[in-house]
Amino acid sequence: MHSFISATALLTLSLSTLPGQQIATKTPPAPSPHAAQSVRYIDATKTSGLGRFRHVGGDAQKPYLPELAGSGVALLDYDDDGHLDIYLVNALSRPGNADKTDQPGSALFRNNGDGTFTDVTEKAGVGNHRWGTGVCAGDMNNDGHTDLYAANLGSSRLYRNNGDATFTDIAPRSNVDINTWATGCAFGDYDRDGDLDLYVAAYVNFDWNAPPPAGESSGAAAPETSSATNAPAADQPAGTMGAAYNPNAPFCTFLGLRVACGPLGLPGAKDYLFQNNGDGTFRDVTKQAGVEDAGKAYGFSVAWVDLDDDGWLDLVVANDSNPNLVYHNQGDGTFQEVGLLSGLATNADGREQAYMGMAVGDYDRDGRADFFFTTFSNDSYTLHHNNGDIDFDDATGPAGLGSVTLPFLGWGAEFLDYDNDGFLDLLAANGHAYPQIDRRQADTSYRQRPLLFRNIEGRRFADIGGNLGSAFNQPRSSRGAAVGDLDNDGDIDIVLNNLDDMPTLLRNEGGNRAGHWISLQLIGDPSQNTPRDAIGSVVYCQTGGARQRGEVASGRSYISQSDSRIHFGLGKAEKVDRLQVRWSNGKIEDIEIPAVDRAYIIVQGKGIQVKDVP
Amino acid sequence: MNPLLRTALVACALAAIAQAQSPPLDAYQQAVAEATDLERRGNLNAVIEKLTPWVAQFPRRAEGRHRLGIAFYQQQNHPAAIEHLAAALKLEAEDSPAWRQTVEHLGLAYYFSHRTSDASPLLEKTLQWKTGDTYLRYALAMCHVYSHEPEQARRVFAELYGIPAESTQAALLASHFMNRENFSSEAETLVRQAPEVDPSLPDLHYRLGVIALTNGDHTEAAERFREELKRNPLHPMAWHYLGEAYAQSGELEDAIAALERAIWLNLRNVPSYLLIAGVYNRRNQYALAENALQQALSLDPQNYEARFLLARIYQKTNRPDLAKQEMARATQLRKANP
Numbered sequence: 001m002h003s004f005i006s007a008t009a010l011l012t013l014s015l016s017t018l019p020g021q022q023i024a025t026k027t028p029p030a031p032s033p034h035a036a037q038s039v040r041y042i043d044a045t046k047t048s049g050l051g052r053f054r055h056v057g058g059d060a061q062k063p064y065l066p067e068l069a070g071s072g073v074a075l076l077d078y079d080d081d082g083h084l085d086i087y088l089v090n091a092l093s094r095p096g097n098a099d100k101t102d103q104p105g106s107a108l109f110r111n112n113g114d115g116t117f118t119d120v121t122e123k124a125g126v127g128n129h130r131w132g133t134g135v136c137a138g139d140m141n142n143d144g145h146t147d148l149y150a151a152n153l154g155s156s157r158l159y160r161n162n163g164d165a166t167f168t169d170i171a172p173r174s175n176v177d178i179n180t181w182a183t184g185c186a187f188g189d190y191d192r193d194g195d196l197d198l199y200v201a202a203y204v205n206f207d208w209n210a211p212p213p214a215g216e217s218s219g220a221a222a223p224e225t226s227s228a229t230n231a232p233a234a235d236q237p238a239g240t241m242g243a244a245y246n247p248n249a250p251f252c253t254f255l256g257l258r259v260a261c262g263p264l265g266l267p268g269a270k271d272y273l274f275q276n277n278g279d280g281t282f283r284d285v286t287k288q289a290g291v292e293d294a295g296k297a298y299g300f301s302v303a304w305v306d307l308d309d310d311g312w313l314d315l316v317v318a319n320d321s322n323p324n325l326v327y328h329n330q331g332d333g334t335f336q337e338v339g340l341l342s343g344l345a346t347n348a349d350g351r352e353q354a355y356m357g358m359a360v361g362d363y364d365r366d367g368r369a370d371f372f373f374t375t376f377s378n379d380s381y382t383l384h385h386n387n388g389d390i391d392f393d394d395a396t397g398p399a400g401l402g403s404v405t406l407p408f409l410g411w412g413a414e415f416l417d418y419d420n421d422g423f424l425d426l427l428a429a430n431g432h433a434y435p436q437i438d439r440r441q442a443d444t445s446y447r448q449r450p451l452l453f454r455n456i457e458g459r460r461f462a463d464i465g466g467n468l469g470s471a472f473n474q475p476r477s478s479r480g481a482a483v484g485d486l487d488n489d490g491d492i493d494i495v496l497n498n499l500d501d502m503p504t505l506l507r508n509e510g511g512n513r514a515g516h517w518i519s520l521q522l523i524g525d526p527s528q529n530t531p532r533d534a535i536g537s538v539v540y541c542q543t544g545g546a547r548q549r550g551e552v553a554s555g556r557s558y559i560s561q562s563d564s565r566i567h568f569g570l571g572k573a574e575k576v577d578r579l580q581v582r583w584s585n586g587k588i589e590d591i592e593i594p595a596v597d598r599a600y601i602i603v604q605g606k607g608i609q610v611k612d613v614p
Numbered sequence: 615m616n617p618l619l620r621t622a623l624v625a626c627a628l629a630a631i632a633q634a635q636s637p638p639l640d641a642y643q644q645a646v647a648e649a650t651d652l653e654r655r656g657n658l659n660a661v662i663e664k665l666t667p668w669v670a671q672f673p674r675r676a677e678g679r680h681r682l683g684i685a686f687y688q689q690q691n692h693p694a695a696i697e698h699l700a701a702a703l704k705l706e707a708e709d710s711p712a713w714r715q716t717v718e719h720l721g722l723a724y725y726f727s728h729r730t731s732d733a734s735p736l737l738e739k740t741l742q743w744k745t746g747d748t749y750l751r752y753a754l755a756m757c758h759v760y761s762h763e764p765e766q767a768r769r770v771f772a773e774l775y776g777i778p779a780e781s782t783q784a785a786l787l788a789s790h791f792m793n794r795e796n797f798s799s800e801a802e803t804l805v806r807q808a809p810e811v812d813p814s815l816p817d818l819h820y821r822l823g824v825i826a827l828t829n830g831d832h833t834e835a836a837e838r839f840r841e842e843l844k845r846n847p848l849h850p851m852a853w854h855y856l857g858e859a860y861a862q863s864g865e866l867e868d869a870i871a872a873l874e875r876a877i878w879l880n881l882r883n884v885p886s887y888l889l890i891a892g893v894y895n896r897r898n899q900y901a902l903a904e905n906a907l908q909q910a911l912s913l914d915p916q917n918y919e920a921r922f923l924l925a926r927i928y929q930k931t932n933r934p935d936l937a938k939q940e941m942a943r944a945t946q947l948r949k950a951n952p
Contacts (some may be wrong), residue, residue: 069895256692256727340922340941341929348892350922350944391930393896397862403830406796439726443796 024406025430025448027474028465034454035467036419036514041494041506042381043471048497049117050086051502053107057091058431060500061435063214065242065262066091066131066153066206068433070479071106073497075135075486076146078124079165083111084484084563086505087148088099088497088509089132097209105129106150110165113143115487125167130154133203134480134559136302138187138196139533141280142526148491151182151200151559152356160280173282174445175385180269181206186555187294188304188313188536189584190289191333194529195276196554199291201299201317202269211597213251238429239356240379241321242433257436265320267581268296271317271325290327290334291315297322301358304536305369307342308390311586318355318373328390339392344371348394354379357481357558360413361424362386362549364458364512367540370395370400374410374419374428374558377444381405381413381428383461400460401426401453406470407444409433411558416492418508420515420569423455423547429478429558430497447475450496470504486565490517490597491601497560512597516570519599522552522581532605536584539566543573552584570596642668646677653685661685669698670855676705680712695723714743720755730757746775747785757825759791764804767791770916782812786821793821800830814845819853835859850879854886861893884910884917892922918947 030443045051056337056604066423070530071089087111105127109111109117121127126148134151139374141147145161158169158176171177181203187196212567244250245265252261271293274282286292293299297319307314312329319325323345327335339345344430346352363370375381380402396402412429414598419425438446453461463471487493491511496504522537525531530537538551550566569578576593583589583604591608593600600608635834635846645668652660662685669678681873683698699720721736737754744750772779775787782928785804793801802825805818812818822836839856843851855860857872873890877883887910894903904927925940 112863226696237917256729317726340945343926346922349919350948398831402862404826578774 001454007313009255021441022402023445025443025445026475027300028468029106029463031466032454032462032464034456034462035464036421036454036510038048039467039510039514040469040507041430041472042116042469042503042509043474044507046501047300048115049119049506050088050094050109050507052119053088053090053109054090054104055090055497055499056093056104057389057499058093058095059217061215061217061545062260062433063217064095064208064346065204065266066095066204067213068260068499069105069133069183069203070431070477070499070558071132071497072134072151072241072480072557072558072559072561073482073495074135074137074148074504075482075484075495075563076148076561078108078146078161078167078368080145080163081111081113083488084278085109085111085114086117086486086495086503087135087137089135089559090128090481091131091153092129093133093593099543103129104272105181106132106135109544111486113208118283119166124149124165125169126159128152128157130157133182133553134201135561136183136185136187136198136555137561137564138535138554140196140198140276141530141533142195144532147238148199149185149187149200153181153187153206155179155490156185156200167579170280175284176200176272176274176282176407178202179274182272182509183227183299184555186302186304186316186553186560187555189276189529189531190273190315190445192312192315192529192585193276193278194524194526194531194585195278196531196535197276197527197535198274198282199302199304199315200270200272200274202298202303203298203320205267205269212245212266213249213436213450214258215252215259215261230524240376242376254434255437255440257440259434259436263298268298268322270296271299272505277369285540288334291325292338293320293325299358303358304361304554305551306459306536306538307369308388309368309384311582313584314390316360316371316409318358318377318415318449319352320356321354321562323352323354324355324373326390342406343392343394344384344390347396351502353382356411357413357428358556359413359415359426360551360553360556363415363424363426363614365423365546365548366550367547369551371508372401372411372415372426373415374408374430377409377432381410388504392420392432398460399464404463405451408448409444410451410481412482412496412560413558414481414562415492416483416536417515417567418452418456418492418509420491420517420571421455422548422569422571422573423458423544424517425455426453426461427451427481427483428453429481429493430478430479431479431499445475446545449473449475449478450478450481450494474504476504477501478504479558480560481557482560482562484565485567487518488519488599490519492563511569516596518568518570518576518593519552520566521564521599521601522566522583523601523603524583524585525604528583528587528589529605534584535564538582539568540580540582541568541570542578542580543570543576546571546573564598618815620864626663632835639672642672642675642678646681649678653688655682657667658689660683662689667904673701674705676702678711679705680716683723684715684719687723690726690740692727693721696700696720696727696729699723714740718744718750722750725753725757727762730760733757752900754792759788759797762797762800764792764800768804780817782815786815786817789821789825793828795827798825801825804826805931813841816846817842819845820849820855823852823855823859827862830862832859832863836863848879849877850883850886853879854889857886857893861889861896866893866897880914884914884920887913887924888917888919891927893915893922894943895927895930900927903927905932916951918944919949921947 062068074087099444103364110120112266131153148159150157158171184201239302243254245261270341277286301318304313357374371384384392410428415424477499478496493510494506519540522534625862631858665682679702687695718740734757774783776846788799789804819842826835835860853876876886886942891903891906907924921944928937
């Protein structure tokens with residue numbers, strides 16, 4: 001339920017920065033008594049070598065919408081050595097959709113297993129060199145090697161992993177080289193035929209050759225005194241979405257500032273569902289499957305999730321400034337859109353929000369997948385509790401996530417158990433859309449600290465930024481975010497892809513001592529109609545009276561991809577009482593876990609093998 | 615030819631050329647007069663169309679700038695209004711009627727453009743001759759709110775509501791507006807630092823409760839609303855927000871009890887019906903939630919939120935056709951009033 005006070009707060013217009021004033025988006029709160037003792041995040045960006053990457057996204061003042069949207073990041077083990085590698089998506093320093101090999105492209109960093117990473121982009125052949133937006137990973141041809149889909153503004157690419165640490169772009173011959181503003185994507189086997197299908201969300205029909213009016217750019221002085229007609233009145237809402245495009249106005253404004261136009265007022269772009277033909281090609285089944293996105297909503301992040309645990313993967317698309325799309329899989333190759341009635345498309349009041357990032361996880365350990373969305377500033381991020389039967393309630397206020405998130409503008413979002421206590425905590429990567437905002441609004445800022453909320457026994461969340469160390473709390477313009485155990489030490493690290501900046505690698509220090517854990521890599525059997533990388537499979541882990549749910553997933557967060565291994569924090573439990581795998585083909589297997597604090601590979605029908613990670 | 619005569623002839627020729635090339639001033643003045651007439655008849659587009667080229671040719675003439683700026687202001691094109699009125703302000707004679715009009719409209723244009731520190735001195739000046747203008751005073755007070763000047767805000771709000779600036783009531787007033795704009799810490803400071811705070815002052819605890827609720831401190835909020843209600847149990851909004859504080863804390867039974875009291879004191883308070891429906895929903899008491907929503911809709915049939923929630927209740931209670939019908943009506947309302 002949303003607060004009427006919060007509704008009033010949506011009308012917030014806070015202007016004129018007060019010197020010395022502490023801004024919640026920059027300054028963490030005092031240390032929280034709810035945080036785990038002695039768990040910190042260390043900034044390992046430079047020492048790891050990841051600092052050699054620098055994201056570029058057009059003009060620093062962001063006159064056009066693509067320049068402020070940033071890019072995603074993927075964690076995947078591309079060379080099958082047991083260590084997570086990092087793929088950082090890049091845009092371009094100037095507009096254009098053609099191949100720009102003279103510009104820094106996306107980058108693949110190989111994990112050397114010693115805390116350092118090596119840029120292997122050129123050898124791997126995944127530079128992209130286009131206006132890169134999102135990314136997702138999956139073994140689309142069941143050959144045991146993880147492939148990559150790079151979503152672009154322009155023509156998107158499908159990089160097939162050749163199994164020898166190189167990739168080949170097969171997008172054109174695979175029929176997935178769509179030319180649109182693709183954003184989020186996710187692999188999932190919606191038809192349960194044992195191979196991965198692909199959904200790609202798209203945002204706005206944007207043409208660099210005929211763009212909407214430019215916002216303020218680095219080359220031009222702030223033209224606040226030029227003609228414009230859509231400056232909002234001071235005592236009207238600032239808006240919880242971006243600056244709407246008005247064809248009758250010479251440019252777009254937000255709080256009287258000339259900024260990039262859109263997405264509101266601009267034509268939305270249609271999404272795509274590609275069915276895997278099983279031979280390395282795909283076919284566009286968007287229309288026949290009933291996922292046409294008829295309203296052409298501004299799509300960002302994508303998740304395949306079995307919302308009602310009927311064994312069929314459903315589909316959720318987080319839309320900026322539109323209701324989310326919630327497609328219920330009918331089990332016959334078609335879907336029914338049930339967003340508004342499900343309660344997952346809007347907040348409790350039925351109001352759409354500027355949904356950017358999407359986290360999926362069972363935060364209250366009731367066995368069902370819950371959702372968390374990041375949104376625009378002056379609006380709270382939203383937590384949706386899954387009641388079963390595709391019925392969700394907005395649990396934001398009762399979970400303590402309402403007021404505290406109001407000044408933040410969020411992108412990347414993930415559930416992670418940072419302290420291995422057995423409850424999923426929440427990460428949000430933040431940064432305002434408009435660099436100009438620092439001239440106007442005192443209670444927010446362009447660069448913002450990330451948020452980590454600790455889950456208090458599945459009921460409430462507490463901002464524990466004050467407990468995590470100064471490295472964690474640096475204000476940044478973060479967009480993509482992914483989580484995973486990069487050093488295989490039993491706790492969850494974080495990678496942020498920051499707009500116009502180097503990325504951030506936050507290494508978890510102490511999480512593995514705060515609680516026991518297990519890590520699971522699932523290998524499915526395609527001959528039994530389970531994709532080899534087991535995307536869509538669900539694992540239930542029982543310790544004492546607690547039963548956690550984890551799943552192998554592709555996509556999510558903000559147009560990003562996290563570790564596809566399942567990590568369970570176990571708290572003080574020194575043994576797993578029961579571990580049950582529901583493979584994506586619907587078969588259920590009970591697995592005996594011999595010891596905790598270990599990583600395992602579970603092969604469908606063949607049980608577990610202890611993973612020997614160097 | 616005599617060199618002097620030659621020089622004189624050249625000078626005359628140049629002057630004639632210059633006169634022929636420059637637009638005639640009387641034509642400019644005629645255009646301004648026509649624009650004034652057009653403005654009187656409400657044809658602002660024509661004013662702008664007529665004056666824009668003349669102002670480009672006579673950028674340092676006040677009349678054209680002034681009229682053009684006022685026309686843009688009336689079209690709510692505040693950046694353009696600022697451009698021309700700021701120029702006019704420098705050209706007009708101080709305290710002339712035109713200058714006064716420029717000061718007022720430029721101040722308001724700054725206000726609507728969120729340039730509050732630019733707006734404040736102009737609005738303050740305007741109030742010297744428009745002493746009874748409540749909207750100007752409200753705008754000035756809000757400029758102080760947005761500029762984080764709580765003491766100035768208190769002074770102007772006190773003037774607006776006709777109470778002494780140093781009174782505790784003035785602090786409460788300013789606090790209300792600071793909190794409305796989400797400056798809750800300053801709002802709280804205003805109340806707590808007010809001189810001679812009398813704990814029995816009407817609304818004191820209510821205001822503090824609202825601030826606490828804005829801050830997400832539901833325990834403190836509930837405590838404050840209870841304090842207020844000890845003094846004034848007939849305060850429906852205090853009961854309403856007490857219910858909200860309880861609901862946010864997960865104390866659903868107490869929330870229902872408070873919201874029922876709010877409704878009984880004001881049977882027409884739609885937000886209380888919506889809130890109690892939400893609490894019933896959380897308790898899986900769908901029939902009661904439905905009833906509360908029907909009550910809300912009987913008072914306000916065009917209420918989108920009530921229709922949306924009712925559709926969700928129908929869906930939860932396995933009435934899919936009704937749910938779809940109701941959601942379609944809600945969606946129509948939303949489209950009509952986004």
